[in-house]
Amino acid sequence: MNQPSTLLRSETAIIAGMATAAVGNDIVDWQNLASDYALIRDEISAVIPGFADYNEKIKAGRGFYLQNLAAQRQWNTAQKKALFSTAELPVQLAYEIAQNNTKNHVFTLQTLRSHDQYNTSIYGLDDRYRGVYGQRKVIFINANDMATLSLISGDLVKITTVSTDQVTRSVTDFKVMEYDIPAGCIAAYYPETNPLVPLESTAEDCGTPTSKSIPVTLEKLS
Incomplete structure (x- = not known):
């Protein structure tokens, strides 16, 4: 090592x-x-x-509890009540828009960190949260989606972003792992999947990268 x-x-x-x-x-x-x-x-x-x-x-067994005012029904608003937004939902989500630009099945990829990671600092190759040990290039996918693509656990795939800017964004050799995740959604660790996020793809209003909603396709590698 x-x-x-x-x-x-x-x-x-x-x-x-x-x-x-x-x-x-x-x-x-x-x-x-x-x-x-x-x-x-x-x-x-x-x-x-x-x-x-x-x-x-922090010396106590499992740390300490940080209070959640909403759970305690305490609302720090002028009205002292919870406020709900009436904003309209989008007509189409990113993956639905992307599906119009490819014949392949489009997934929504979210990037996330492992247990042994803080932001982009990786302290180990284990993720006890999800049962991953000694590796990071994995893709979490629903069992039904695996069947649709004729994939089995352990297969290697290439992940490619669906975009209209004529730029090819792909990462390869990601190992398929069956996981309890909603159909149509997949997940993988960052920064390994950062190359899939177009720089100009940002969330409305806040301007943050759309790292939790990347329309992608999967290709099984021989």
């Missing part, structure tokens, strides 16, 4: 280095915070509701 470089730094150390270079240490001792995460948790305790005594609480 390859050993990490001695030059490898944590995300916290990288951010602290950027902050030191940008604004200095006169107000916040960034390097000190990066050297001891307990100090960061102390600062979190001081400013975020529900995180009082953070360092002590």
Whole structure:
């Protein structure tokens, strides 16, 4: 097994280095915070509701409970009531629009992270949430969809984005895994599937990449 470089730094150390270079240490001792995460948790305790005594609480068996005001029927609105939107639903979803542009079966791909991952930092190749061990290039798919495409667990597939910009976006050699996921939907880890997301494909209003709703096709590899 390859050993990490001695030059490898944590995300916290990288951010602290950027902050030191940008604004200095006169107000916040960034390097000190990066050297001891307990100090960061102390600062979190001081400013975020529900995180009082953070360092002590994380020593408890399964951590601690963060309150959910909605579950407690507490609504922090001017009316003190829950507010519901009456926004209209789209006429067609992304996969339905994409289906008009290909004869192949279109799936909705969501990208997600594994248990041993924080954002794009991967700390291991296991995902106890979904029973995946020692690998990451997997595609989770409904059993009925597997049957439709004549796939079995362990088959390798190529995933290709359906778009109209004439750019081919594909990733290959993803292992099929049967999973309890709605028919028509598939899932895979990021950043392995990041190349499938067109840069100009963003959510309305917020502008975030559409990484949870990518219209794709699957091709079985021989």
